[in-house]
Amino acid sequence: MIQFVYLVLFISVSNLFFSKKIDVWILLILSFYTHAQRVTFTEKTQLIQYVTGTMGQAKCAADMNGDGLDDITRVSKEGIFIDFQQIDCSFSSHFFPLEIKALPEWSITAGDINSDGLNDLLFGGVSKVSFVLSGVYRNQFIEKVASIPVTSQRSNFIDINQDGLLDAFVCNDIGKSIPFRNTGIEEMQIDFSLINTSELPGNYSSVWTDYNNDGKADLYVSKCLPNTLPGHPARTNLLYKNLGSNQFQEVGAQAHVDDNAQSWTSVFEDFDHDGDMDFLVINHDDNNRFYRNNGDGTFTDIIEFTGIDVFDPGAFEAVSGDFDNDGNPDIISELNKQLYLGNGDLTFFGQQLVFKPGAIGDFNNDGFLDITTRSQVWINDGNKNHFVKFMLKGWESNHNGIGAKILIRTGNKIQTRELRAGQSYSPMNTLNVHFGLGKDTIIDEVKIIWPSGIQTILLNVASDSLYTIAEGICSLPVTKILYDNINHMCPGKSKALKLPEAYSLYRWNNGFTENSIHISGPGLYYAMYRDSSGCTGLSDQVIIADPDNIQHTIEITEGDSINCTGEMVVISSSSARSVWSGGESGTEEITVTQNGEYFTQLILFALRELIFHAKFL
Structure with a gap:
């Protein structure tokens, strides 16, 4: 404003x-x-476990166990540390031992490579790239190192060839950037037929965005090559226009975005609510740029009119998000004013923060965006504004719906987001699509344009919730999976999961396509289903655990198993992340004074129940 x-x-x-x-x-x-109010954060690093050896690695804020809550993932040489967000806003820490061969020194990216409902990881290291398959419910991750050395920078997941599987793109600092094709059998193969980019080095940051609104994801690469003078071609930022059928044309000069400064990263968002993507470029040896999308395939640098400091070079990280939930995208970066609050008209109000940017997520599920940076957690203090979040589940499109465009309309105002995996320079942000709503409590219309071209439209959507949306022309109600309600199974056993026979098509996250399946191991299970008219629904989730992997005990800390009337017994769980049979949560101990069966469940994986029988004479 x-x-x-x-x-x-x-x-x-x-x-x-x-x-x-x-x-x-x-x-x-x-x-x-001007801007109405500043955004403040409170450090709450005590929420997560202190670990060593992860300080220099990129951080990840994506949901890693499929519950829709943003988690915090850190990596060391010894393995993967995940702090799982709980329903009571606490975190439960878990370590997955693994000798990491390609530490994510430069970037980390999350996305569901094998369409099993759990996010896998891409590590971009100094000389290696690896893909890490999730094993949250098997207590084991699997790392697969790329076949050639790569001096990686920013990495992304995106379905380049539109086959419904996530491919990958890795910026290469010393040569041609590397595209990886998803083979569908948990292997990522280098395949330059996906996109053929410049042979020149200096590829620092990449953003996949549909800049011309033709329904196809284009690519912008921010370039930087040390010890080169202005005019060197390896310094020139590149815009690859997607022509379809794996054909791309470099059009940076035609679009007027062929910046030759030493650029580190770029931030794409619809900052003025006109339906197309504008962007900020962070430079190191020249002015920063802010490109307004002209709507005709070209851009104009208007940074001197935005309120963003033109002469503030040297930042590494920069990414967008609505931190005050006023309905206007903001920019958090390593500029001297770390947070630029958007006014919705291509102007911004800058304020300083006491921390540098990192991975963005909602770490207390209150609808306000928080930050994890280095080994710190900064919780947004929030305000009275409203929000809405969407988690996408693709059917024809990739399982995360990465590359989808989401538009919401409240009154005469339209907001636009793109779901991306891999932004800024190094971290990985939440994959939940977040909108601030200001004072609005009802969204008149939600339109999701999936990578497949299918459009899902929702009307009169209430604020202040996370909605999980399955790809389809319309939506069906959630259906409950029928099973024996025992959330664990021992090796060698099987378990039946069943949905009603009321639908035309079924797709379970383990690949089966019948309404009833038998499972033989622990994991997260759910299904999408579609009726004859093309409407799609999503079942609830069933989490099955291996009892051998549960470190959870229950014991008497005061009293005995048999007591006199009027006495009391204190029973304790080994985890404060437990839910007791009486509804108590967030406490290790409860006191009982009556006969009965008392049990606890560990929230982290919704695992087996531990039972204590109390008897009073």
Whole structure:
């Protein structure tokens, strides 16, 4: 928002052609950028476990166990540390031992490679790239290192060839960037037929975005090559226009975005609510740029009118998000003013933060975006504004729906987001699509344009919730999976999961396509289903665990198993992340005074129940 101040000055001057003085009234219009309120954060690093050896690695804020809550993933040489967010806003820490061969020194990316409902990881290291298959419910991750050395920078997941599987793109600092094709059998193969980019080095940051609104994801690469003079071609940022059928055309010069400064990263968002993506470029040896999308395939640099410091070089990270939930995208970066709050009209108000940006997620599920950076957690203090979040489940499209465009309309205002995996320079943000709503509590219309081209439209959506949306032309109600309600199974056993026979098509996250399946191991299980009209629904989730992997005990800490009437017994769980049979949560101990069966479940994986029988005589 630009606020205008009108200042009237009275000046008495002598006229050069006449002997008398002339009174002159001058109207000066002064302008400055304003914003309603600042955003504050509180450090709550104590929420997560202290670990060593992860400080220099990129951080990940994506959901790693499929419950829709953002988790915090850190990596060391010894393995993967995940702090799983709980329903009571606490975290439960778990370590997955694994000798990591390609540490994510430069970037980390999350996405569901094998369509099993759990996010896998891509590690971008100094000389290696690896793909890490999730094993949250098997207590084991599997790392697969790429076949050639790569001096990686930013990495992304995106379905380049539109076959419904996530491919990958890795910026290469010393040569041609590397595309990886998903083979569908948990293997990622280098395949330059997906996209053929420049042979030149200096590829630092990549963003996949549909800049021309033709329904196809284009690619912008921010370039930086040390020890080169202005004009060197390896410094020039590149825009690859997607022509379809794995054909791309470099059009940076035609679009007027062929910046030759030493660029580190770029931030794409619809900052002015006109339906197309504008973007900020962070430079190191020249002015920063802010490109307004002209809507005709070209851009105009307007940074001097935005309120963002033109002469503030040297930042590494920069990414967008609505941190005050006012309905206007903001930018958090390593500029001197770390947070630029958007006004929705391509102007911003800058404020300083006491921490540098990192991975963005909602770490207390209150609808306000938080930050994890280095080994710190910064929780957004929030305000009275509203929000909405969407988690996408693709059918024809990739399982995460990465590459989808989401539009929401409240009154005359339209907001647009793209679901991306891999933004800024190094971290991985939440895969839940977040919108601030300001004072609005009802969204008039939600439109999801999936990578397949299918559109899902929802009307009159209430605020302040996370919605899980399955790909389809319309939506069906959630259906409950029928099973024996025992959430664990021993090796060698099987378990039946069943949905009603009311639908035309079924797709379970383990690949089966019948309404009833038999499972033979632990894991997360759910299904999508579709009726004859093309409407799609999503079942609830069933989590089955291996009892051998559960470190959870229950014991008497005061009293005995048999007691006299009027006495009390204190029973304790080994985890404060437990839910007791009486509904108590977030506590290790409960006190009982009556006969009965008391049990606890560990929230982390919704695992087996531990039972204590109390008897009073």
